[in-house]
Amino acid sequence: MPFLVLIVVAVILAFSILTAALSRYRRCPSDKLLVIYGKIGKDASGEARSAKCVHGGASFVWPVIQDYQYLDLKPxxxxxxxxxxxxxxxxxxxxxxxxxxxxxxxxxxxxxxxxxxxxxxxxxxxxxxxxxxxxxxxxxxxxxxxxxxxxxxxxxxxxxxxxxxxxxxxxxxxxxxxxxxxxxxxxGYIEALGKKAAAQAINQAKKEVAEQERDGEIGKANAEQERRVKVSAADATAVRGENEAKITIANSEADRREREADAERRASAAEKIAIANALK
Missing domain, CATH: 3.30.479.30 (Band 7 domain)
Known part of the structure; x- marks a missing residue:
């Protein structure tokens, strides 16, 4: 019987220790920072750490020698x-x-x-x-x-x-x-700067419009000049072609008349020779 009592007491004690341990195990939500303070230990340089910070995890908080608080990470x-x-x-x-x-x-x-x-x-x-x-x-x-x-x-x-x-x-x-x-x-200095910038922008826009209109007129005049030059060149080429054609026709007509006259001369000479031979 005493042995059974000891077992029950041991089980109750173990359960109490486990429950206490689980109650000191703290999880840290993603929007929180778990700060554990108290007896934390020492850092790499050997000095005592003021706190231990946990984000996105969990840690055991020792009773009596440690405690904890959360810091909110929300913006x-x-x-x-x-x-x-x-x-x-x-x-x-x-x-x-x-x-x-x-x-x-x-x-x-x-x-x-x-x-x-x-x-x-x-x-x-x-x-x-x-x-x-x-x-x-x-x-x-x-x-x-x-x-x-x-x-x-x-x-x-x-x-x-x-x-x-x-x-x-x-x-x-x-x-x-x-x-x-x-x-x-x-x-009112900033307002004056704004008015100055606006005036400069308007003047620059007017200048650019004027330059575009000027370039447009120059381009139009250049195009008209180019058109006239090309038309004149085409007219000159056409006249030259007509003249060359007329000359070719005139030369051909002269050659024809010369050949006809030559043929008539040969025919007349042949006729005269035939008459002379007949008289003999």
Whole structure:
């Protein structure tokens, strides 16, 4: 009987341990980042690791010495209403824009996110990212002219992406997209640039139309000249042919008359010879 009790106790204990172990085995959904913290171990350099990050997998969380939390990987949209940013020409402009960011799943960036954003709510993360974006956006604008920002939008966005993206990675965020809306300045400089560009485009279009009309008239005159030259050449060839034909006919007629006269002379001479012979 005591032996049976020991078996039952052992089974219950094993089942309890297994249940506890299974309850500490955490799976990580695809849209989450599992952050395990506590006594994690040491990294390659021998220093204690601050956290262990798991994405798209699972890990065992030891009781007592470890705990865990999830970070949401869903993209976050942050509207930035930057006003009075100073350009390189000391002209202030407003740059309303929308940034899309998310917690990065790159190895080093995940640790940064775990260290700096674990326990923060979505709005707190947005506010932290917005502060970084505002500062970097002002720095980028300060290095560019208004004409460059307005005309070469791709270069402006590339500079913003490079500068903002590098700073966001320091807190574990990844920049997904940047959408800059219409730029506005208080002095009306950008509007004047637009009017100037429109006027230049209209003048260039008028110039091109005039050049096309001129080329058309020149082409028409050249074609008419070529037609007249060809017609004159054809008429001259026709007249020359007619004259040559007339000359050929006249020569043929002269030859005919000469042959007829020669034939008459021979006939007359033969007749005279015949008469003379008869008289003898």
């Amino acid at each position: 976050m949209t942050i509207e930035i209403d930057l006003k009075s940013a100073l350009s390189r020409q000391n002209i202030r402009i407003n740059v309303p824009s929308v940034f899309t960011v998310a917690i990065s799943t790159d190895e080093g960036d995940m640790i940064n996110a775990a260290v700096r954003m674990l326990g923060l709510g979505a709005q707190q993360i947005k506010d932290l990212a917005a502060d970084i974006i505002l500062g970097q956006l002002r720095q980028v604008i300060a290095t560019m002219d208004i004409e460059e920002i307005n005309a070469d939008r791709e270069k402006f966005l590339a500079n913003v992406t490079h500068s903002v993206g590098a700073e966001l990675r320091k807190i574990g965020l990844k920049l997904i997209n940047v959408n800059v809306k219409d730029l506005v300045d208080e002095s």
